[in-house]
Structure formats: structure tokens, C-alpha cells
Amino acid sequence: MIEVSHCDLAYIQGASQVKVYDDFSLKVEPGESLVLIGPSGCGKSTLLYLLAGLLQPTGGEIRVWDERLTGTRQQTGFILQEYGLFPWLNVEQNVSLGLRVRHMPKRMYQDAVEEVIRKMGLWEVKHHFPSQLSGGQRQRVALARVLTLHPDLLLMDEPLSALDALTRERLQKLLLEIWQEQKLTTVLVTHSIEEAVFLGSRILVLADGRPTHVIGEILNPLVGQSGYRQTSEFFQQTSYVRSLLEGGMGG
Ligand SMILES: Nc1ncnc2c1ncn2[C@@H]1O[C@H](COP(=O)(O)OP(=O)(O)OP(=O)(O)O)[C@@H](O)[C@H]1O
Ligand SMILES: [Mg+2]
Known part of the structure; x- marks a missing residue:
């Protein structure tokens, strides 16, 4: 579905350049759930911006469904860490925002919006404003808004990192369900090794390092199996990811 071929990307900083990617290539298959993990500043968010078409590589090219990506596309959903909610709109209005900016009449999206709001467990708070919501609820509003647009690609930049441990696990399960139900292609950035192996x-x-490179690629075929988190295979995978990360940091 996605093909990143020999991409270069450098940020200009005054007179100097920060080279984040140099001759970087990556493929993502349809329906895959790819997780990016790595030290702060290595270029994870930058890669999501490239995949979203918000940044253009200075060399090489990115293709989505075999078409060259030259800007953003409607079918790509992007969830930022700061939720991106509008404080003056309530839950229902925030969730339907994407549809309203596409000038879809209310009677056409009302049912779909209500369904997503219920699925995300936001029914009781649908008239609340973001300031009246918990972090986990805000994150679910952001997710609901993206899902109403039926993306074929979902990009998420540390979507759960601001949440407490239990809320985070609950939302991890929700993300897993959505990915399994909708066969959505997803690319998720996280700092959590556990989350990487779970999702x-x-x-x-x-x-x-500037530029960054891939230290390791781990296939995780048991992802989504019930009770996976409690298995020895899960533990082995997390240990392996940890050893790669530690090795990559010279620790
Ligand atoms: N607009 C910018 N101008 C200059 N340098 C930038 C800019 N944005 C990012 N950088 C630099 O590019 C590198 C990669 O940044 P990026 O945000 O992709 O890292 P990251 O892996 O997402 O980090 P974190 O885990 O902390 O979110 C960093 O060294 C950062 O300082
Ligand atoms: Mg980042």
C-alpha cells in the first residue's frame, strides 16, 4: 500500500541542516499495523508527516496505492498527540467536524456519528466540551472523528502516551479491535515497548543518529490473539525490542 523509496529529508536550521533521513526505504502492506519505536528525536514524527503528505522528501519518492504522494489525501487519518479538538465544540460537533467540512448534510451523517460515539463509549458525554473531558475521553473523541471519515490509512503519533496505565490499556484494546474489525492499515508511533508488541x-x-536507520524489524504474528499480553511469547518479544533499543543507544 505504501512504498517509501530512497527518501531523503533534512530540516534547515539556520545555516546548517539536520539530516533525518538519507536513502530511506520502507514498504507497508495493506492491513498491516506497523509500529515505529526509537529514541526521542530519531525521526518518528517526521516519518508520519512524510506518510501523511504534510512534508515532502527532498529526494526519493513515496507512493500510496501506486500513486505518487505529492500532498495530503482525504483517506488518510492522522491523530496527533494533542488530540486536535476544538475547545468551543462539544463532543458530537467535534466528532462530526470532518464530515461537516466536506459539506455533508446532517441527515446523511447523523446515524454514523451516533454509532461511532456509542462505540467509543462517549454517549454520556456527547454534549460536553473538551475541557470537561478526561484525557482518555479526549483521545477517543479524536479517534471517533477520524473513524467517521472511513480512512484507509490511519497514522497515529503517540496517541496514548498522556494516559494513565489502565486507561491506556483499555484504549490499546479499542485500537486493536478497530484495526481487526476494519482491516485498517495503521502506522503508530510509541515509546512504549509493551504497546509496540501489543499493537x-x-x-x-x-x-x-542523524540520519536515522532501521536497527531491527520484528514480525509479531501473534498480535491480536486473546490473552497475548500474558504469554511468554509476548515477554520474549518485549525483551527483544528492548535489547535492540538499548543496543541502538549504545547502552
Ligand atoms: N521543524 C524542524 N526544524 C528543524 N529540526 C527539526 C524540526 N522538526 C524536527 N526537527 C529535528 O528532526 C529530528 C527528528 O524529529 P522528530 O520530531 O521526527 O523526532 P521523533 O522521533 O518524533 O522524536 P520524539 O520521540 O521526541 O517525538 C530531531 O532531531 C528534531 O530536533
Ligand atoms: Mg515525535
Whole structure:
């Protein structure tokens, strides 16, 4: 579905350049759940911006469904860490925002919006404003808004990192369900090794350094199996990811 071929990307900083990617290539298959993990500053968010078409590579090319990506596309959903909610709109209005900016009449989206709001467990708070919501609820509103647009690609930048442990696990399960039900192609950035192994059908470990490179690629075929988190295979996978990360940081 996605083909990143020999991409370069550098940020200009005054007179100097920060080279984040140099001759970087990556493929993502349809229906995959790819997780990116790596030290702070290695270039994970940058890669999501490239895949979203918000940044253009300075060399190489990115293709989505075999078409060259030259800007953003409607079928790509992007969830940022700061939720991106509008404080003056309530839950229902925030969730339907994407549809309203597409000038869809209310009677056409009302049912779909209500269904997503119920599925995300937001029914009781649908008239609340973001300031009246918990972090987990805000995150679910952001997710609901993206899902109403039926994306074929979902990009998420540390979507759960601001949440407490239990809420985070609950939302991890929700993400897993959505991915399994909708066969959505997803690319998720996280700092949590556990989360990477719980959610990723494939995990890419990126190295510190300018430019970055892939230190390891872990296939995770048991992802989504019930009770996976409690198995010895899960533990082995997390240990392996941890050893790669530690090696990559020279620790
Ligand atoms: N707009 C910018 N101008 C200059 N340098 C930038 C810019 N954005 C990012 N960088 C640099 O590019 C590198 C990669 O940044 P990026 O945000 O992709 O990292 P990250 O892996 O997402 O980090 P974190 O885990 O902390 O979110 C960093 O060294 C950062 O300082
Ligand atoms: Mg980042």
C-alpha cells in the first residue's frame, strides 16, 4: 500500500541542516499495523508527516496505492498527540467536524456519528466540551472523528502516551479491535515497548543518529490473539525490542 523509496529529508536550521533521513526505504502492506519505536528525536514524527503528505522528501519518492504522494489525501487519518479538538465544540460537533467540512448534510451523517460515539463509549458525554473531558475521553473523541471519515490509512503519533496505565490499556484494546474489525492499515508511533508488541503486526526499531536507520524489524504474528499480553511469547518479544533499543543507544 505504501512504498517509501530512497527518501531523503533534512530540516534547515539556520545555516546548517539536520539530516533525518538519507536513502530511506520502507514498504507497508495493506492491513498491516506497523509500529515505529526509537529514541526521542530519531525521526518518528517526521516519518508520519512524510506518510501523511504534510512534508515532502527532498529526494526519493513515496507512493500510496501506486500513486505518487505529492500532498495530503482525504483517506488518510492522522491523530496527533494533542488530540486536535476544538475547545468551543462539544463532543458530537467535534466528532462530526470532518464530515461537516466536506459539506455533508446532517441527515446523511447523523446515524454514523451516533454509532461511532456509542462505540467509543462517549454517549454520556456527547454534549460536553473538551475541557470537561478526561484525557482518555479526549483521545477517543479524536479517534471517533477520524473513524467517521472511513480512512484507509490511519497514522497515529503517540496517541496514548498522556494516559494513565489502565486507561491506556483499555484504549490499546479499542485500537486493536478497530484495526481487526476494519482491516485498517495503521502506522503508530510509541515509546512504549509493551504497546509496540501489543499493537504491532510488525515493529520497526529506529536508531538514534542523524540520519536515522532501521536497527531491527520484528514480525509479531501473534498480535491480536486473546490473552497475548500474558504469554511468554509476548515477554520474549518485549525483551527483544528492548535489547535492540538499548543496543541502538549504545547502552
Ligand atoms: N521543524 C524542524 N526544524 C528543524 N529540526 C527539526 C524540526 N522538526 C524536527 N526537527 C529535528 O528532526 C529530528 C527528528 O524529529 P522528530 O520530531 O521526527 O523526532 P521523533 O522521533 O518524533 O522524536 P520524539 O520521540 O521526541 O517525538 C530531531 O532531531 C528534531 O530536533
Ligand atoms: Mg515525535
